[in-house]
Amino acid sequence: MAVLLVASATGAARADSPIAIVAAEAVWGDIARQVGGEDAAVTSILTNPATDPHAFEASPMDGRRLGSARIVIANGGGYDGWIDRLVTEGGDADRPAVLNVAALVGWRDGDNVHFWYDLSMVRAVATAIAQDCAAIRPDRRAALQARLQRFLDGLVPLQRRIDLLRSRYQGVPVAASEPIFGLMTGQIGLAMHDAAFQRAVMNGTDPGPFEVAGFERDLTARRVRLLILNEQTAGPATERLVQLAREAGIPVLRVGESLPPGLSYQDWIAGILDRLDRALSGGPA
Numbered sequence: 001m002a003v004l005l006v007a008s009a010t011g012a013a014r015a016d017s018p019i020a021i022v023a024a025e026a027v028w029g030d031i032a033r034q035v036g037g038e039d040a041a042v043t044s045i046l047t048n049p050a051t052d053p054h055a056f057e058a059s060p061m062d063g064r065r066l067g068s069a070r071i072v073i074a075n076g077g078g079y080d081g082w083i084d085r086l087v088t089e090g091g092d093a094d095r096p097a098v099l100n101v102a103a104l105v106g107w108r109d110g111d112n113v114h115f116w117y118d119l120s121m122v123r124a125v126a127t128a129i130a131q132d133c134a135a136i137r138p139d140r141r142a143a144l145q146a147r148l149q150r151f152l153d154g155l156v157p158l159q160r161r162i163d164l165l166r167s168r169y170q171g172v173p174v175a176a177s178e179p180i181f182g183l184m185t186g187q188i189g190l191a192m193h194d195a196a197f198q199r200a201v202m203n204g205t206d207p208g209p210f211e212v213a214g215f216e217r218d219l220t221a222r223r224v225r226l227l228i229l230n231e232q233t234a235g236p237a238t239e240r241l242v243q244l245a246r247e248a249g250i251p252v253l254r255v256g257e258s259l260p261p262g263l264s265y266q267d268w269i270a271g272i273l274d275r276l277d278r279a280l281s282g283g284p285a
Helices: 002-016 028-040 060-067 081-089 101-106 119-136 138-169 181-186 196-200 211-220 236-248 263-279
Strands: 021-027 040-046 071-074 095-100 174-178 192-194 225-229 252-255
Touching: 021 028, 021 119, 021 225, 028 040, 028 071, 028 119, 028 263, 040 060, 060 081, 060 119, 071 081, 071 119, 095 119, 101 119, 101 225, 119 138, 119 196, 138 174, 138 263, 174 211, 181 225, 181 252, 192 196, 196 211, 211 236, 225 236, 236 252, 236 263, 252 263
Parallel strands: 021 040, 021 071, 071 095, 174 192, 174 225, 225 252
Antiparallel strands: none
C-alpha cells in the first residue's frame, strides 16, 4: 500500500508540475517559453550565438536534459541531426513527444532550413507547441490557448513591417554568401542573385570559379544593393566579399542563426528588419 501511495503521489506531482520542454535551438525555446508560460519549464541547448550549429556536438549533459523532457523541439531538415540520435538512444520508455519543425512545415530535401525567418512557419510551430502541451495538461488548455493567441498577436506588427518593406523594395537585387536569410528575403520580394554560390556553401562545398567570379562581378559592378552574410561564419572567402562590397559602397547586413541572449523572438526579428530597411534606404546596416 505504501508503495502504491508513493507511486500515486509521484504521478500526481508529475501531472501537476510544469511540462519539461527541451529545444535544440534557443529561438524555438523562446517561443515555447512564451506559449508555455508557467505551464512549461523550457531548456534550450544551442544558446551561444558564437556556436556554429552545423558543427555542434552534444554533451552528456545534453543527453540527460533530453532524458527528462516531455517535449523535444528539433529544427530538423538535417540542421540538428544530433538531437534525433540522442532521442532515439534514450529507448522507448517515457520517450518524449518530438516536434520536428521540418516535418511540420513540409520541408523537402534541398529547401531552406532556417524556418524562423518565415512567420507562417513560426505560427505553425507555436500552434503545435500549444497543442502538444495541452495533450499533456488538458486542464491547462485554456491558459495555453490564451498565451498562444498573445504570441500570434505579437507577430502582427512584424507581418505589417514585412508587408511595408515589400511595398518599398520588391524586386531590389541583393546577394548573400549563403541562404540563411532566404525565407525572409523571399517574403519581402527581394531579387536574390548568386543562388548557385549559396547552394554550394549550404551543401558544405566550395563554390566553383564561375560562381565566385559571378558573385564578385555583381559586387564590383554594383549589380546588387546589399550583401547579406551569416554573422556566425567567417573566413577568407567571406572577408573578400565584404572588402569588394565596401569598395563598391554596398552595405553589408549580417544576420545570425541563433537568438541573441536577452532578446525575444519578436525583438530579434524586428531589429533585423530595421537594419535591413536602413541598409536598403542608404543608411548603415
